[in-house]
Amino acid sequence: MKPEEVKKISLGHYPTPLERMERLEKRLQKGPLYIKREDLSEMGLGGNKVRKLEYLVQEAKEQGCSVLLTYGGPQTNHGRLTVAAAVRMGMKAVLILDGDRPKRMSGNLILDGLMGADLRFVGDADLEGLSIEEYRVRYAQKVEAMTRAVIQEYEDRGEKVYVIPVGGSNERGALGYIQMIPELMEQMKNKGLDQATLVCGAGSMGTFAGLWLGAAYYHAPIRVVGISINPQTDFTAEAVCEYIQSVSRTYEMGVTCSPGDLSIYFYTKKTPYAGAGYNVPDADTLSYIQMMAETEAIFLDPCYTGKVFHGYADLLRRGEIPAEGAILLHTGGIPGLWADEHVSAMQEMLGGCQDTAMDRLHRMLSDMKKEQQELTAQLEDMRAKQQDRTYRFKEKMGQKLMNGQVYAKLRAYGLMDEDRES
Numbered sequence: 001m002k003p004e005e006v007k008k009i010s011l012g013h014y015p016t017p018l019e020r021m022e023r024l025e026k027r028l029q030k031g032p033l034y035i036k037r038e039d040l041s042e043m044g045l046g047g048n049k050v051r052k053l054e055y056l057v058q059e060a061k062e063q064g065c066s067v068l069l070t071y072g073g074p075q076t077n078h079g080r081l082t083v084a085a086a087v088r089m090g091m092k093a094v095l096i097l098d099g100d101r102p103k104r105m106s107g108n109l110i111l112d113g114l115m116g117a118d119l120r121f122v123g124d125a126d127l128e129g130l131s132i133e134e135y136r137v138r139y140a141q142k143v144e145a146m147t148r149a150v151i152q153e154y155e156d157r158g159e160k161v162y163v164i165p166v167g168g169s170n171e172r173g174a175l176g177y178i179q180m181i182p183e184l185m186e187q188m189k190n191k192g193l194d195q196a197t198l199v200c201g202a203g204s205m206g207t208f209a210g211l212w213l214g215a216a217y218y219h220a221p222i223r224v225v226g227i228s229i230n231p232q233t234d235f236t237a238e239a240v241c242e243y244i245q246s247v248s249r250t251y252e253m254g255v256t257c258s259p260g261d262l263s264i265y266f267y268t269k270k271t272p273y274a275g276a277g278y279n280v281p282d283a284d285t286l287s288y289i290q291m292m293a294e295t296e297a298i299f300l301d302p303c304y305t306g307k308v309f310h311g312y313a314d315l316l317r318r319g320e321i322p323a324e325g326a327i328l329l330h331t332g333g334i335p336g337l338w339a340d341e342h343v344s345a346m347q348e349m350l351g352g353c354q355d356t357a358m359d360r361l362h363r364m365l366s367d368m369k370k371e372q373q374e375l376t377a378q379l380e381d382m383r384a385k386q387q388d389r390t391y392r393f394k395e396k397m398g399q400k401l402m403n404g405q406v407y408a409k410l411r412a413y414g415l416m417d418e419d420r421e422s
């Protein structure tokens with residue numbers, strides 16, 4: 001079956017607007033610049049996952065399912081929109097989320113809760129002290145076991161569960177963005193644009209892969225450029241190519257690709273758009289969120305679109321993408337602005353009135369996360385190089401050292417008495 005023959009349900013308001021950003025043009029001294037407002041797709045406050053869900057939920061309905069189950073970080077936008085789709089279709093929704101249930105709900109979690117989602121947290125306290133490789137394996141096993149248990153629980157109540165992968169990024173989910181291409185081509189024609197560079201976020205890759213494949217399939221004069229939003233991503237251009245080829249085979253599209261055909265900007269020193277980490281606040285991304293808000297009164301989010309706009313503006317400045325017909329894909333995610341970690345990070349920038357213990361705690365955790373990521377990268381590097389006894393001894397000493405640093409941090413942020421050690 002070809003993409004255009006696959007059925008979908010209607011969840012969003014389409015076409016989403018393609019708007020000119022004239023004030024931003026003045027600020028960047030480039031133009032004409034455009035933004036495609038996928039954040040205005042309406043359902044559940046909108047975003048890119050709505051197009052994917054139109055195809056996925058159609059299949060869930062065809063299979064007689066009554067529950068949608070999906071995965072993500074606690075602030076997953078994909079999770080929020082899956083819950084919204086379930087509500088609109090009279091279904092139930094379960095989100096299996098990373099980490100522990102937070103003491104305070106914020107951002108997307110509040111919206112998930114208001115819509116009545118069943119939230120399950122995987123938790124990882126029992127995996128402390130494992131090596132990164134072991135941790136990954138054991139964590140995946142925990143997620144799998146929780147999925148089986150939840151499915152069983154719902155089946156015992158007479159329900160049928162439809163499982164959606166992270167980000168809705170499988171063959172079927174990619175159809176949503178393959179099929180955005182004809183919509184965009186029509187809008188380009190109406191605006192007199194002969195060619196375009198479409199800059200989008202690249203997380204679980206469904207959006208990028210769908211757009212790239214759609215542009216090739218429909219012979220669109222559109223170059224798709226992806227900006228990776230996670231400096232620690234496991235994705236490579238090769239893996240994205242395999243995904244693209246698999247979608248192409250599934251829907252008889254006859255499109256092939258090789259890694260060199262893809263323009264994805266992964267995190268490097270020269271292209272640091274992915275910031276400090278996945279959903280970790282960073283000053284660069286915030287400054288781009290602020291630039292867009294100041295010039296266009298359009299809000300971006302700190303986990304995805306703020307980073308993508310950083311890449312968009314920088315690539316324009318460096319002349320790596322032409323200004324003529326540069327389109328930023330706004331994929332939504334705005335509720336993330338009100339996630340606790342980002343609210344705390346913005347206090348200083350916006351002259352917040354207090355520096356509460358909660359703000360300091362978030363700042364400390366965010367700083368520690370960054371430091372931990374750096375240490376983890378160094379450790380991985382060392383592990384690869386030396387696997388001998390001396391190294392294992394050093395690792396033990398390192399752990400002790402790190403404990404000492406944590407106590408020092410707690411004291412520096414006023415979260416532990418000077419004379420206490422535990």
Ligand SMILES: Cc1ncc(COP(=O)(O)O)c(C=O)c1O
Nearest residue numbers: 077203204205206207304331333
């Ligand atoms: C707001 C937002 N933008 C971009 C993306 C990335 O899309 P994809 O996962 O399809 O690469 C996501 C994924 O969750 C998202 O929530």
